[in-house]
Structure formats: structure tokens, C-alpha cells
Amino acid sequence: MDEPDDEPAVQPFELGEVPSATSIRRFTAQAGNARGGASIGSLLGSVYYAGISIAISVGVALGAAQSMRASLPPAPEVDQPFSLSLATLVVVVVVALAGALLSLAGRLGPVGAGGAEAAWWLGLPVDRRGLLRPAARRLPLLAGFVGAVLVALLDAGLLADPGLRVARVAATSAVVAAGIVLLAAVGQSAGVSRRSTALAGDVLLFLAPVAAVVLAQAGWSVDGLPVPPWWFLAVLVPVLAALAVVVDRRLGRIPARTLRESGSVATQAVGAVVSMDSRELGRALTDGAAAPVRRWTSRLVTARGPASALVTADLVVLRRSGRHVVQLVVAALVPVLVSTVPELASPLGVLLSLLVAGYVAMSATGEGARRAEMAPILDRLLPIEARTVRRLRMVVPAAAMAVWSVVAFAAVGRWASDVPGWIALGLASTPVWAAAAVRASYRPAPNWAGALVSTPMGAVPTGVAAVLARGPDLVVLGLLPVWIAVLLRTVNPTLLYVQIVLSVIAVAIASSIKTGSLMERLLDAQEQEKAGSRR
Structure with a gap:
């Protein structure tokens, strides 16, 4: 068998000039445009549509x-x-x-x-x-x-x-x-x-x-x-x-x-x-400024069993996120500031400040549940039922929102001249905020395989609104007594009792492990009944 000639793997060639950075950027853009399949007309149309x-x-x-x-009232003299x-x-x-x-x-x-x-x-x-x-x-x-x-x-x-x-x-x-x-x-x-x-x-x-x-x-x-x-x-x-x-x-x-x-x-x-994924956006912003190395570690003395370990994990996540702590403090002071401005201290202004600030604070408390939805490590390792896991995930949001409610509803009580009654109503509504935080954290992802709708941000699934509403829907429906109390500027025992009942219902809804909406579950039940009748 003849041995191959010893030829160099790379043939000699002449070295040319190193291209400039501008030419490299242009070449990259041209290569991307050539493989993207978009024409100049479609690009101009998209720019025009967005503008x-x-x-x-x-x-x-x-x-x-x-x-x-x-529509703002004049400032008092x-x-x-x-x-x-x-x-x-x-x-x-x-x-x-x-x-x-x-x-x-x-x-x-x-x-x-x-x-x-x-x-x-x-x-x-x-x-x-x-x-x-x-x-x-x-x-x-x-x-x-x-x-x-x-x-x-x-x-x-x-x-x-x-x-x-x-x-x-x-x-x-x-x-x-x-x-x-x-x-x-x-x-x-x-x-x-x-x-x-x-x-x-x-x-x-x-x-x-x-x-x-x-x-x-x-x-x-x-x-x-x-x-x-x-x-x-x-x-x-x-x-x-x-x-x-x-x-x-x-x-x-x-x-x-x-x-x-x-x-x-x-x-x-x-x-x-x-992709309209607020959970992924929050993870990106939180992890983008996280400390790579910690100088001290906690002994986690509160973890004494599966349930306490889950609650401790959520507490550590919230404590280590400075952005969410600042978010909680700022959201607690928003109703205080709005109620101190005479032009804004109307029932509608106070109600909007409560709902917006409460939702911002609520989203800050659900970081542990959002991370568990992405990587359910503890949820799978600990011997706890799935419904119980979701109830335990509400403990830290409930505790944080209780502190928020004391500050925010005390300001509303000062505005309405009944601080104890409003604080009681705020504490009674705390489970609604916690349930909404967990429900929003465990919401399913939009179905990108279905029909799409054209928007200025691109194509989005048709059911994306129903997905994004999981969590805010509990806030809207579960806080109806708070809505009525703020608009009437008074708190009575009936509203307080109704708020307690709605809080229990909100916790039960957020504890459910079913991901589909009520309409989807009804349609699935009808299809199962039809399939059973055919058999």
C-alpha cells in the first residue's frame, strides 16, 4: 500500500487586510437579512405600523x-x-x-x-x-x-x-x-x-x-x-x-x-x-444584579420540617432580592402619598392607588413561587401534596402583604377618619393578595401552537389575555368589598364579613392545581361526555 505524500493540511495563501468593524457589522446584518426572508417592503410596513x-x-x-x-378638584386654600x-x-x-x-x-x-x-x-x-x-x-x-x-x-x-x-x-x-x-x-x-x-x-x-x-x-x-x-x-x-x-x-x-x-x-x-412573559422578565432583572458570591450564609434555623423548609425557602428568596424589598416599601407608601395630596385624595384616586400599589407589592412577594414554577425542585423533593405546596407558597406573600396592608390601609383610614376599621379590612383582604400572587406565578404559558393575532409587538396567541388574567382576576373579584368601602368612604361589619368569605374562596381557587380556565374545563368535560356516550 502506497503511503500518502506529506502535504500540508492548509495550503499557503496570502494574508489580506483585517476588515473594519463597520464592514463586519454590515456583513452580519446582510447575512441575517438574507436568511430572514423579510423584504424592504415588509420592513417599512412594520416600521410604519409601529410608528x-x-x-x-x-x-x-x-x-x-x-x-x-x-377633572381634578382645586387645591384647598x-x-x-x-x-x-x-x-x-x-x-x-x-x-x-x-x-x-x-x-x-x-x-x-x-x-x-x-x-x-x-x-x-x-x-x-x-x-x-x-x-x-x-x-x-x-x-x-x-x-x-x-x-x-x-x-x-x-x-x-x-x-x-x-x-x-x-x-x-x-x-x-x-x-x-x-x-x-x-x-x-x-x-x-x-x-x-x-x-x-x-x-x-x-x-x-x-x-x-x-x-x-x-x-x-x-x-x-x-x-x-x-x-x-x-x-x-x-x-x-x-x-x-x-x-x-x-x-x-x-x-x-x-x-x-x-x-x-x-x-x-x-x-x-x-x-x-x-413573548409577554412577566415572570421571565422579573427573573432576568433580578438575576442580572445578583451577587455572584455571598460573604455569609444563613443557618436556616426556621427549617424544621418539609412545610417550614418550603416557607423558609420563599423567605430567603424575598430577603435576598433587594429590588423586591424596595418595591414593597415604595408600594406601601404610594397610598400614603396619594391620600395626602388634596387634588388626588378622592375615592377614585385612593382606590386606584390601592389597587395599583397592591398589585406591585403582590408581584414582589411571589418570587419564590415563580422560581418554583420554573424549577420545581423543592415541590418534587419534599413529601407534600401539590395543593398543600401552593397553600404553603402563600405564607410569605400573606405575611408581607399584611405589613403592606397595615401601612396602606392606615393611610386610607386616616383619609376616611376610621383607622382601626380600615386596618381590619386590609388584614382581612391579605389572603386575596397572597392567593393572587401564587395563582399568577403558577399560570400556564400561552399556547403558541394555536391561532395567532397580529399586533404592533408581533404575533401573539389568541388566548394570551386569559393567561395574563390569572392572578389579576382574583384581585378584581376578591377585593369587591374594598372597592365598595373606598367608594362609600366607610367600613361596616357586613363588608368585613363578606371580605373574609371572599378571602377563603380566593385561597381555595389558588390552591387548585388545574391549569386550564373554567371555560376550557367545561369544554373538556363536554368532550369527555360525548366520547363516553359514543362508546
């Missing part, structure tokens, strides 16, 4: 905000004890939004490269600045747009008519919001951990309502919100441009590991938003 939808939504929101401002002006509340909300934006920027990066970009781009011998420029621009531009819309709605809905004032406020808010994200990017390029940036935002978010309560107790308020002049905006724009230049020059200093982590979190968050 029109956003414009209509902003217009409707501005109209609703202006109508709300016109006599100063009331423990009260805030409307302008002070708007300032507090703007500061809280800045804290939330800084926290979100820290959790998402703000500069990252995920998926194929991290696997291919970061290892190439090219200038990394050119590769990361689109990712560095994306979040500041989005933050500027969202910040301008939200602050403009606040100003137009609570303080002034739409016009040049609102335009100046919106422009200033856009520049400040983009600047906050760029500051977070500068910190990321300087080696500041994403956890530290997110913690700074959480602290600012926590201090905003606490400072508002202190100001209300001291009797100090702002009479009017100063309008930012155009020269102030002209000064902010060069500062924003300087921050953008600094970030662009320091893009090459960001370690590849940080870029991969940020890109992974951002990709997970975008996928959760597109």
Missing part, C-alpha cells in the same frame, strides 16, 4: 392626561396637616423614575453583546469600539424617548396644558434620561459593577417616597414646578454629547465578560417582553 401605533397611543394618553387634569402639593408629588415621581432608570440601566448593562455577537465579534482582531457602538446607542435613545413621554404625560396630566411648557419639559427629560444611561455606561467602562449601579438606583427609588413622607410631615411643599428654560436645555445638550464621546472612547476598555453578561440579560429581557 403609527406609538403616535396614536401617545396622543390618546395626552388627551386622557389633559382630561384628568381638568387652607393648609392641611400632613399634606403635599401636587407639584411636590410630581417632583417625587420624577426622582423615583430617575432611580428606576438607573437601576434598570445597571441590570441591563447598559452596554452588552449577547448571543452570536458575543461569540463571534468579541474574539475578532478588530477595533471593539466600532462593534459596540450600536449597542451603546440603543439604550440611551430608548431611555430618552420613554422618559420624554412619561414626564410629559405627568406634566400635562397634573400641572399644565399641553404646549410649549410641556415640550420643554419633554425635551429636558429626554436629555436627562439619556444622560443617566450614559453615566451608567461610563461607570461600566471604569470597572463599576452592574450590581453597584443597580443598587444606587434602588436606593434613589427608595429615598424618593420616604423623603416625600418626611416633607408631608414637616408641612413643606413646592408651590409650583419650575419650567426649565431653553438655555438650560442648550447647556445640557453639550454635556450629553460629551458623555457620549467619553463612552465611545472607552468602549474598548469594557471586559468581554461584562459585555457577555449584559448582553445575556438584555436578550433574556427582550425575549420576555416579546
Whole structure:
């Protein structure tokens, strides 16, 4: 047998010039477009559809905000004890939004490269600045747009008519919001951990309502919100441009590991938003700023058996999530602030603050159940029945919502001149919040194999609304006595007894392990009866 000639595995070739980062980005985009099957016409149609939808939504929101401002009662001429002006509340909300934006920027990066970009781009011998420029621009531009819309709605809905004032406020808010994200990017390029940036935002978010309560107790308020002049905006724009230049020059200093982590979190968050999965979005934001190593560990002395171990696990998850603790505190202070503003302290305003703040607090307490739905390790290992597991999952949400109810309903009681009665009603409604948290955590995923409906966010399943309603439906129906009591501004024994009965029913519903809706179960029962009759 003849031996093969010793030939090199790789034939000699000439080395060419290393392509630029811009050409690599263009080649990647062209390859993705060629395999995506989308034409220029469909792309322009999607952009047009999304733009029109956003414009209509902003217009409707501005109209609703202006109508709300016109319907607000005038401020009382006599100063009331423990009260805030409307302008002070708007300032507090703007500061809280800045804290939330800084926290979100820290959790998402703000500069990252995920998926194929991290696997291919970061290892190439090219200038990394050119590769990361689109990712560095994306979040500041989005933050500027969202910040301008939200602050403009606040100003137009609570303080002034739409016009040049609102335009100046919106422009200033856009520049400040983009600047906050760029500051977070500068910190990321300087080696500041994403956890530290997110913690700074959480602290600012926590201090905003606490400072508002202190100001209300001291009797100090702002009479009017100063309008930012155009020269102030002209000064902010060069500062924003300087921050953008600094970030662009320091893009090459960001370690590849940080870029991969940020890109992974951002990709997970975008996928959760597109698929309308709030549970996955919460996991992405929580795990994105989690500490990689803990300096101390708890001995878990409260775990004395299967039931106590399950409750202890939920308590540890809540305690280790600083974002959810801040969320609980801020949600507890929202009804306090709303009830102290004379223009907002109407039955409808107090009711909306209770429901919205309660739902935000409730979602913070269900992290243990949401993680158990994703990875039911303890649920399978412990010798506990499935229904009992769900009841035990309600213990930590019930305890946390009991504390929330004492603070929130005490503020409503001060507004209605009956603090003990309202606290009793709030404690009686605590099981409803806990049951809604567990029911929302264990809800099934939408059926993406069925019929789809076209929306500005893409195609969604037809039954997605029924899936997302699991949890909020218990809040709406189980808190009917609270609705009636707030609208009537009084609490009586009948409403209290009815609330206790509805709380028991809510716990029974959330303890069920059946995932289908009532209509689906009725249809399945009819099909089974038909199949049995045919036999």
C-alpha cells in the first residue's frame, strides 16, 4: 500500500487586510437579512405600523392626561396637616423614575453583546469600539424617548396644558434620561459593577417616597414646578454629547465578560417582553444584579420540617432580592402619598392607588413561587401534596402583604377618619393578595401552537389575555368589598364579613392545581361526555 505524500493540511495563501468593524457589522446584518426572508417592503410596513401605533397611543394618553387634569378638584386654600402639593408629588415621581432608570440601566448593562455577537465579534482582531457602538446607542435613545413621554404625560396630566411648557419639559427629560444611561455606561467602562449601579438606583427609588413622607410631615411643599428654560436645555445638550464621546472612547476598555453578561440579560429581557412573559422578565432583572458570591450564609434555623423548609425557602428568596424589598416599601407608601395630596385624595384616586400599589407589592412577594414554577425542585423533593405546596407558597406573600396592608390601609383610614376599621379590612383582604400572587406565578404559558393575532409587538396567541388574567382576576373579584368601602368612604361589619368569605374562596381557587380556565374545563368535560356516550 502506497503511503500518502506529506502535504500540508492548509495550503499557503496570502494574508489580506483585517476588515473594519463597520464592514463586519454590515456583513452580519446582510447575512441575517438574507436568511430572514423579510423584504424592504415588509420592513417599512412594520416600521410604519409601529410608528403609527406609538403616535396614536401617545396622543390618546395626552388627551386622557389633559382630561384628568381638568377633572381634578382645586387645591384647598387652607393648609392641611400632613399634606403635599401636587407639584411636590410630581417632583417625587420624577426622582423615583430617575432611580428606576438607573437601576434598570445597571441590570441591563447598559452596554452588552449577547448571543452570536458575543461569540463571534468579541474574539475578532478588530477595533471593539466600532462593534459596540450600536449597542451603546440603543439604550440611551430608548431611555430618552420613554422618559420624554412619561414626564410629559405627568406634566400635562397634573400641572399644565399641553404646549410649549410641556415640550420643554419633554425635551429636558429626554436629555436627562439619556444622560443617566450614559453615566451608567461610563461607570461600566471604569470597572463599576452592574450590581453597584443597580443598587444606587434602588436606593434613589427608595429615598424618593420616604423623603416625600418626611416633607408631608414637616408641612413643606413646592408651590409650583419650575419650567426649565431653553438655555438650560442648550447647556445640557453639550454635556450629553460629551458623555457620549467619553463612552465611545472607552468602549474598548469594557471586559468581554461584562459585555457577555449584559448582553445575556438584555436578550433574556427582550425575549420576555416579546413573548409577554412577566415572570421571565422579573427573573432576568433580578438575576442580572445578583451577587455572584455571598460573604455569609444563613443557618436556616426556621427549617424544621418539609412545610417550614418550603416557607423558609420563599423567605430567603424575598430577603435576598433587594429590588423586591424596595418595591414593597415604595408600594406601601404610594397610598400614603396619594391620600395626602388634596387634588388626588378622592375615592377614585385612593382606590386606584390601592389597587395599583397592591398589585406591585403582590408581584414582589411571589418570587419564590415563580422560581418554583420554573424549577420545581423543592415541590418534587419534599413529601407534600401539590395543593398543600401552593397553600404553603402563600405564607410569605400573606405575611408581607399584611405589613403592606397595615401601612396602606392606615393611610386610607386616616383619609376616611376610621383607622382601626380600615386596618381590619386590609388584614382581612391579605389572603386575596397572597392567593393572587401564587395563582399568577403558577399560570400556564400561552399556547403558541394555536391561532395567532397580529399586533404592533408581533404575533401573539389568541388566548394570551386569559393567561395574563390569572392572578389579576382574583384581585378584581376578591377585593369587591374594598372597592365598595373606598367608594362609600366607610367600613361596616357586613363588608368585613363578606371580605373574609371572599378571602377563603380566593385561597381555595389558588390552591387548585388545574391549569386550564373554567371555560376550557367545561369544554373538556363536554368532550369527555360525548366520547363516553359514543362508546
